[in-house]
Amino acid sequence: GAVVSQHPSWVICKSGTSVKIECRSLDFQATTMFWYRQFPKQSLMLMATSNEGSKATYEQGVEKDKFLINHASLTLSTLTVTSAHPEDSSFYICSARDGGQGNTDTQYFGPGTRLTVL
Amino acid sequence: GENVEQHPSTLSVQEGDSAVIKCTYSDSASNYFPWYKQELGKGPQLIIDIRSNVGEKKDQRIAVTLNKTAKHFSLHITETQPEDSAVYFCAAVPRGTASKLTFGTGTRLQVTL
Numbered sequence: 258g259a260v261v262s263q264h265p266s267w268v269i270c271k272s273g274t275s276v277k278i279e280c281r282s283l284d285f286q287a288t289t290m291f292w293y294r295q296f297p298k299q300s301l302m303l304m305a306t307s308n309e310g311s312k313a314t315y316e317q318g319v320e321k322d323k324f325l326i327n328h329a330s331l332t333l334s335t336l337t338v339t340s341a342h343p344e345d346s347s348f349y350i351c352s353a354r355d356g357g358q359g360n361t362d363t364q365y366f367g368p369g370t371r372l373t374v375l
Numbered sequence: 376g377e378n379v380e381q382h383p384s385t386l387s388v389q390e391g392d393s394a395v396i397k398c399t400y401s402d403s404a405s406n407y408f409p410w411y412k413q414e415l416g417k418g419p420q421l422i423i424d425i426r427s428n429v430g431e432k433k434d435q436r437i438a439v440t441l442n443k444t445a446k447h448f449s450l451h452i453t454e455t456q457p458e459d460s461a462v463y464f465c466a467a468v469p470r471g472t473a474s475k476l477t478f479g480t481g482t483r484l485q486v487t488l
Contacts, residue, residue: 263418289474300464300478301419350418354474362407362474366418 260284261353263367270341271375278336278370280351287353290334291364292326295348307334341374348372377402377469381479388455389487396482398465399447407468408448409476410439412461419464423450455486 260283270276280290289308293301305315305326313326323345325337334353338345348371352364378401388394400408406427411419425432425439425448432439438451452459465479 261418291475300480301476303475306473306475352476362468363409363421363424364474364476365421366411369416369418371416 259355259363259365261287261351261365261367263351263370265370266368267371267373269373269375272342273340275337275339276341276372278338278349278351278372280334280336280353280367282332282353282355282365285353285355286331287334287355288331289354290328291352291354292324292334292336293350293352295350295369297348301350304336338372341372343374346372346374377405377467377472377477379465379467379477379479381465381482383482384480385483385485387485387487390455390457392455394450394452394455394459394484394486396450396463396465396484397447398449398467398479399445400467400477401446402467402469403443403446404471405467405469407474408439408441409466409468410450411464411466413464413481414461422463452484455484457486457488460484460486 262281264279292304295301304319305313307313307326307328309328315321328334350369352366381398409424412422413419423437423439436453441448463482466476
């Protein structure tokens, strides 16, 4: 159980285009999802917290108009990188928090999406 | 806010030996401490976690210990195998932060034959 999927697993796009990444919890309801960014050989950097049915909360320094987050259902959150530029190239990872009983602090991570902007 | 330090940054052990990774945290209100294993090109995988009301937890070859007074926690892997080679991250969740994880900087574990 506790499986999180991401789609696509990798994407290459031209500078100036927008890219949407999907994050799904497959076997549990995720009241909260998180979006992270990871550069090579570095730790995960939290970008935003996404709660179902409400606006996302962005971390300091993360442009909300650049990284649009939508959490329309208890199993799906999307991250759209708008007007992507080469510096947006990175590994984007989502996680989901199980809103059910038990340890609600536990986050389960997706497999990540490698974004390359040319 | 919470700050998590992790050591060592790299660790090389021979197959069959034990590996220990240590983390310290700054916020005494933190009450949940997960450990994640990340293989190259993949997302982090939860391998073990511990809550602040427990001092030690074990799952087969993996164990985690927590010292609340000293604000540090450690991951212990016994009888290491080549497939244990990966980057390991510790994390802490302060109470009342809606489960936001603060990660350590990671430890690259290499298990050699």
